[in-house]
Amino acid sequence: MLGRLDPATGEVEEVDLGNGSAPHGVIVGPDGAAWVTDGGRNAIQRVDHDRLEVAEFPLPSANANLNTAAFDGDGTLWFTGQSGVYGSVDGATGEVEVHDAPRGRGPYGIASTPDGTGTRRWRAATSLGSTGPTAASRSSTSRPTAAERAASGATAAATCG
Numbered sequence: 001m002l003g004r005l006d007p008a009t010g011e012v013e014e015v016d017l018g019n020g021s022a023p024h025g026v027i028v029g030p031d032g033a034a035w036v037t038d039g040g041r042n043a044i045q046r047v048d049h050d051r052l053e054v055a056e057f058p059l060p061s062a063n064a065n066l067n068t069a070a071f072d073g074d075g076t077l078w079f080t081g082q083s084g085v086y087g088s089v090d091g092a093t094g095e096v097e098v099h100d101a102p103r104g105r106g107p108y109g110i111a112s113t114p115d116g117t118g119t120r121r122w123r124a125a126t127s128l129g130s131t132g133p134t135a136a137s138r139s140s141t142s143r144p145t146a147a148e149r150a151a152s153g154a155t156a157a158a159t160c161g
Helices: 146-152
Strands: 004-005 012-015 023-028 035-036 045-046 053-060 068-071 078-081 086-092 096-100 107-114 119-126 131-133
Touching: 004 035, 053 068, 078 107, 086 107
Parallel strands: 023 068, 068 107
Antiparallel strands: 004 012, 023 035, 035 045, 045 053, 068 078, 078 086, 086 096, 107 119, 119 131
16 A cells, blocks of 8 residues: 655545555656555556556566665666665666676665766665665676765765675
8 A cells, every 4th residue: 555645634545556565665756656666566666646546567586575766867767676686667668677686685775876977876785785886887896986986976875784
């Protein structure tokens, strides 16, 4: 179930996301829709702002253990799954891509920051103690240098583990 709160009235509208739904995160996309990482359905879901219709984008891999998501400057949704994946949903076409995380299990969060020449996607791993650009923007899995962090516009990074 996803709830939409009207702060002026306090009224909450509920949207049924389907059997087994277990939403983890919800963000508003550049299209004004709510985008949900739903671990119970192993899918990304888009809820239309006006009609409250749900479109589902199932992941091709089993049990990604979805967490947070972020949009890049091109309107692509990026997400992580603690089972050792990260991926994207093209907001225009609905195409879903899933990739193995460079260091395996543990990716938890992701953010997108402009770097002046495009967009970098940053992911954080809770059980791996690493933070850095995804393989989509950098082939190395080592920690970014201070110069790379400054060039990307990143102001802070945190690790756990």
